[in-house]
Amino acid sequence: xxxxxxxxxxxxxxxxxxxxxxxxxxxxxxxxxxxxxxxxxxxxxxxxxxxxxxxxxxxxxxxxxxxxxxxxxxxxxxxxxxxxxxxxxxxxxxxxxxxxxxxxxxxxxxxxxxxxxxxxxxx
Amino acid sequence: xxxxxxxxxxxxxxxxxxxxxxxxxxxxxxxxxxxxxxxxxxxxxxxxxxxxxxxxxxxxxxxxxxxxxxxxxxxxxxxxxxxxxxxxxxxxxxxxxxxxxxxxxxxxxxxxxxxxxxxxxxxxxxxxxxxxxxxxxxxxxxxxxxxxxxxxxxxxxxxxxxxxxxxxxxxxxxxxxxxxxxxxxxxxxxxxxxxxxxxxxxxxxxxxxxxxxxxxxxxxxxxxxxxxxxxxxxxxxxxxxxxxxxxxxxxxxxxxxxxxxxxxxxxxxxxxxxxxxxxxxxxxxx
Numbered sequence: 001x002x003x004x005x006x007x008x009x010x011x012x013x014x015x016x017x018x019x020x021x022x023x024x025x026x027x028x029x030x031x032x033x034x035x036x037x038x039x040x041x042x043x044x045x046x047x048x049x050x051x052x053x054x055x056x057x058x059x060x061x062x063x064x065x066x067x068x069x070x071x072x073x074x075x076x077x078x079x080x081x082x083x084x085x086x087x088x089x090x091x092x093x094x095x096x097x098x099x100x101x102x103x104x105x106x107x108x109x110x111x112x113x114x115x116x117x118x119x120x121x122x123x
Numbered sequence: 124x125x126x127x128x129x130x131x132x133x134x135x136x137x138x139x140x141x142x143x144x145x146x147x148x149x150x151x152x153x154x155x156x157x158x159x160x161x162x163x164x165x166x167x168x169x170x171x172x173x174x175x176x177x178x179x180x181x182x183x184x185x186x187x188x189x190x191x192x193x194x195x196x197x198x199x200x201x202x203x204x205x206x207x208x209x210x211x212x213x214x215x216x217x218x219x220x221x222x223x224x225x226x227x228x229x230x231x232x233x234x235x236x237x238x239x240x241x242x243x244x245x246x247x248x249x250x251x252x253x254x255x256x257x258x259x260x261x262x263x264x265x266x267x268x269x270x271x272x273x274x275x276x277x278x279x280x281x282x283x284x285x286x287x288x289x290x291x292x293x294x295x296x297x298x299x300x301x302x303x304x305x306x307x308x309x310x311x312x313x314x315x316x317x318x319x320x321x322x323x324x325x326x327x328x329x330x331x332x333x334x335x336x337x338x339x340x341x342x343x344x345x346x347x348x349x350x351x352x353x354x355x356x357x358x359x360x361x362x363x364x365x366x367x368x369x370x371x372x373x374x375x376x377x378x379x380x381x382x383x384x385x386x387x388x389x390x391x392x393x394x395x396x397x398x399x400x401x402x403x404x405x406x407x408x409x
Contacts (some may be wrong), residue, residue, distance in 0.1 A: 001218055006205050006226045009180070009241045013234055022238055034224060039200035045178020046203075051238070091224070112214050114229045115236035 001111040002092040004062075008055055010113065012099035012106075014121050023054035024097035024106065026061050036088040043080050043087075047071065059086045146253045150187075150210040167396055168248060169194055171295045171403060177201040179243035182286050184232045184279075185250025189217025192225040199223075204246075207232065232279050235286070242286045244293040249399070251279045252298045252353045276353070280367035284406070289386050292406035296364070301325060301354045303398045325354045360400050361393060378407040385409045 012021035056067045066082040097106045097113065104121070107114050173195040175181065179202045183191055186206030193199055199221075206217050206227040214227045230236050232250060254275045283294050329352050365375045374387030381387055391403040 001224050001226055002228075003226060005180070005203060006228065009205065009237050010228070011236065011238045013236045036224070037200045039177075041177035042201055042203070043178070045176065046180060047178075049178075049180070049241075049243075110215065111218060112211065112227055112229055115234070116209070116230055117234065 002097075002108055002113045003088055003090060004055055004058055005087045006113075007058055007092075007097070008051055008087075010097070010106075010115065012102060012104055013115070014099065014102050014104045014117060017099060017102040017104070020101040021099055023051065023058055023100070025100060026058065026092065027096045027098055027105070029062060029092045029095035029108075031062055032091045032093050033089055034091055036084070038081075038084050040080060043083055044075060046087075047075075047083070055086065059090075062090055062092070064090065147209050151212050164190060164194060165248075165297075165396060165399075167394070167401060168246065168295060168297070169196070171246070171293075172202070172204070173197065175202045175244055175293070180205065180241075181244040181246065182207060182237075182242045182283075184245060184247045184283060184286075185253075186217050186227065187213050187249075189214075189220030189225050189227065191246060191248065192217060192227075193221030193223060205242075233275065233282060235282055237286055239285055240288050240292070243288055243291065244295075245283045245287050246295045246297075247279070247283055248295075248297045249299065251276055251296070252355065254279055254353065276363050277367040277370065280364055281371055284368060284371060284373070284388070287406060289406050290408040293391075294388075294404040294406075295401065296360065296404075297396075297399045297401045298355045298360055299352055300395060300398055300400045301356050302395065355400050357395075357400065360402055361390065364388075364390075364402055364404065373406075378409070381409075 007023065007026075010022075010024055012024060014021075052071050053069075056069060059065070059067055064086055067086055068079075072079055091111055092108055093111045095108050097108065098104070099106075104117075168191060172181075172191065175195070181202065181204040183189070183204050183206045186192065186208045187210075189206045192204050192206050194204070195201070203226065206214070206220075206225060207230050208214050208217065208227070209229065209231055211229060214229055218225050218227045228236070232247070233254070280296070283296070284292075286292075287294060368375050368388050372386070374381045374384030375389070376387065377389050378387060386406070386408045388404045388406050391405050393400070393402040395401075
């Protein structure tokens with residue numbers, strides 16, 4: 001599946017494409033919402049490692065504007081609930097992800113992103 | 124069922140094309156049957172995942188049917204493991220491994236489709252022994268590489284080292300051993316490997332027998348798929364890991380004995396379990 005949890009880790013790896021290659025931009029994304037088990041420990045400890053702006057912008061691209069532009073200092077229940085939903089309950093099933101730098105497009109089919117490159121594209 | 128003997132392999136083509144034919148294409152065909160036989164997590168791997176702190180995100184490089192993605196079983200939502208594999212048919216199984224929704228990505232374990240150091244841990248279970256090496260080994264000699272160990276295996280280990288946090292990353296690697304236990308049904312050929320140099324293992328084919336037709340009659344159709352493996356000799360994995368780390372400028376050894384090095388790895392444990400060699404590494408930074 002591609003949820004925003006995974007999307008926040010993915011970057012373009014085309015040969016020579018080493019800057020401005022993150023975050024990949026969703027195109028024609030078809031999404032499914034599925035409930036996931038809530039775990040506060042996971043969210044609180046994962047939060048500092050997220051690329052926050054990428055998460056907020058990508059969530060917006062998928063139609064979710066529940067996250068603040070800056071990470072809040074107080075992690076209240078409502079914030080954690082929204083973060084949980086954005087990271088783990090929005091599944092991108094079909095579409096593609098485009099590199100902001102080189103415009104390479106990585107297809108997503110049946111919820112599986114394809115990050116394989118042709119041999120000449122590999123860095 | 125026909126005896127499953129292992130035959131020795133000579134890699135005479137381009138290694139990428141070779142892996143496509145003898146690893147990737149085979150797994151696409153045997154995926155459902157293969158998956159039905161791979162459901163039990165090995166204890167050392169389960170323990171490794173149980174000890175991961177909450178909020179950590181990991182990479183399962185060569186996830187196959189994703190059997191490690193739902194772990195740790197006792198607290199499954201405390202960490203997230205993302206599965207990477209080349210086989211689309213295996214990923215279609217992995218994305219629902221253990222009955223839930225898992226995160227899976229199609230890609231090559233020699234590539235790096237991630238932000239650098241974005242993971243906290245990585246596991247590579249029964250994967251890098253599939254990387255075709257002979258041609259790379261030859262290339263290594265041609266470019267005057269001082270050591271005949273395989274560039275491609277070193278690259279795959281470096282991808283793991285680069286994927287995890289330099290200050291706290293943990294890595295567990297399992298590879299198939301030349302030393303097989305008695306429980307294994309596989310027979311290892313005793314031919315000398317002409318390409319084996321020093322502490323090298325063996326390049327072999329391991330057949331997968333796929334039966335179609337459920338009857339016990341003689342007419343049962345059997346298809347045999349040969350998968351390429353590099354079987355590791357004792358000590359070979361540790362040696363490759365050390366070399367991979369040193370090439371990245373990492374000290375190999377304890378932080379307390381690093382003599383001023385700023386980054387390094389130490390071997391947390393190594394061993395042999397059920398016909399496999401394994402190592403667990405921890406990254407450290409000053």
